[in-house]
Amino acid sequence: MRHRSELLRECRGSQVKCLREIVLIHDLKRQGLSVTAIALKLGCDRKTVRKYLKQGLEAPVHKTREPVQNLLEPFEAYLRDRVGLFPDLSGRRLLREIRAMGYKGSYSTLKPFLRSVRPSRRTQFERRFETPPGKQAQVDFAEFTAEFTDEPGVVRPALAYDAVLTVERRVSKEGMVSVGGNLYSVPDTARRRVLEVQHHTAEIRIFEDGQLIARHPVLEGKALRRVDPAHRKAPPPRPPQQMPVQGLRRPLDFYDAVGRRLAAGSQP
Numbered sequence: 529m530r531h532r533s534e535l536l537r538e539c540r541g542s543q544v545k546c547l548r549e550i551v552l553i554h555d556l557k558r559q560g561l562s563v564t565a566i567a568l569k570l571g572c573d574r575k576t577v578r579k580y581l582k583q584g585l586e587a588p589v590h591k592t593r594e595p596v597q598n599l600l601e602p603f604e605a606y607l608r609d610r611v612g613l614f615p616d617l618s619g620r621r622l623l624r625e626i627r628a629m630g631y632k633g634s635y636s637t638l639k640p641f642l643r644s645v646r647p648s649r650r651t652q653f654e655r656r657f658e659t660p661p662g663k664q665a666q667v668d669f670a671e672f673t674a675e676f677t678d679e680p681g682v683v684r685p686a687l688a689y690d691a692v693l694t695v696e697r698r699v700s701k702e703g704m705v706s707v708g709g710n711l712y713s714v715p716d717t718a719r720r721r722v723l724e725v726q727h728h729t730a731e732i733r734i735f736e737d738g739q740l741i742a743r744h745p746v747l748e749g750k751a752l753r754r755v756d757p758a759h760r761k762a763p764p765p766r767p768p769q770q771m772p773v774q775g776l777r778r779p780l781d782f783y784d785a786v787g788r789r790l791a792a793g794s795q796p
Contacts, residue, residue, distance in 0.1 A: 549570065549572075549580070550580045550583070552570065553566055553570065553577055553580045553581060554580075554581065556569065556570075557581060563577050563578055563581070599631065599632055599633035599637065600631070600633055600637055600638060600641055602630075603626045603629065603631055604641065606626065606629070607622060607626065607638075607641065607642065607645065608645050610622060610625070611642065611645055611646050611647070612647070615646060615647050615649075619635065619638060619639055619642050620635070622638065622642065623635050623638055626638075691728075691729060692726055692727065692728055693726070693727040694724065694725070694726050694727075695707070695724075695725050695727065696722055696723070696724055696725070697722070697723060697725045698721055698722050699714055699718060699720075699721050699722070699723060703715075703716060703718070703759065703760075704753070704755075705723060705725060705734065707725055707727055707732055708727065708746070708747075709750040709751060710747040710749070710750065710751070710752045710753070710754070711752070711753045711754070712732050712734070712742070712744045712747075712753075712754050713742065713744075713754065713755040713756050713759045713760075714734055714741065714742050714759060715741055715742060715758070715759040716759060716760060716761050717741075718736055718741060719736070720736055720737070723735065723736050723741075724736075724738075727746075728746075729746075730745065730746055731743060731744065731745060731746060732744040732745075732746055742756065742759065744756065
């Protein structure tokens with residue numbers, strides 16, 4: 529709470545400043561400046577200039593402000609004791625307590641005071657639990673059961689959590705989809721070029737229009753391929769090839785006899 533003497537000193541200082549401004553306004557007016565020019569020069573409103581010119585050189589009288597009553601002061605000792613004994617009490621709780629005792633102020637007035645008197649919390653360092661290598665093994669384990677109201681008496685043994693990543697993948701010209709840097713085959717009967725792929729922890733599942741059409745174990749590594757033989761149809765059998773017709777081979781004596789006959793027939 530501010531002391532009365534401080535308010536009086538501020539008031540006197542304000543009066544001196546205001547009187548100095550009034551004297552300057554009258555001096556500028558005697559020099560021939562207009563009201564607008566004086567207002568621009570001093571950075572004040574023209575109404576203020578006109579008021580001081582009309583008022584003369586009398587200093588304005590400022591009323592002394594009454595000191596503001598501190599509504600929290602009667603309860604400060606009680607709050608210090610409560611916070612000292614129970615540092616974790618919330619501000620809302622303390623507000624309800626002092627309001628029951630007659631406090632008429634607001635929560636915004638209470639908060640700064642509590643912040644100034646509440647002891648700072650000291651965070652303790654964590655202590656590591658060390659054992660020699662191989663002496664102990666520690667495992668965090670918890671098991672939960674659930675009983676639903678629509679099935680009274682039926683208790684549900686926790687199930688293993690299966691993380692699933694569902695994505696869409698485009699089928700390549702070779703009938704493969706890429707998942708996690710590896711390629712997995714889809715059946716030749718797949719009609720759509722974009723399929724839904726579920727990446728489970730240990731299995732890849734491929735769906736077309738909501739129907740499961742392929743399953744693969746997850747490949748460990750990168751740039752690997754897995755083709756299910758059932759996904760590829762057997763190629764149609766080739767038609768039997770016809771043997772080319774080769775010319776008949778005859779003995780040389782046959783050609784020799786034909787040549788002699790032709791020669792004999794040509795003689796007269």
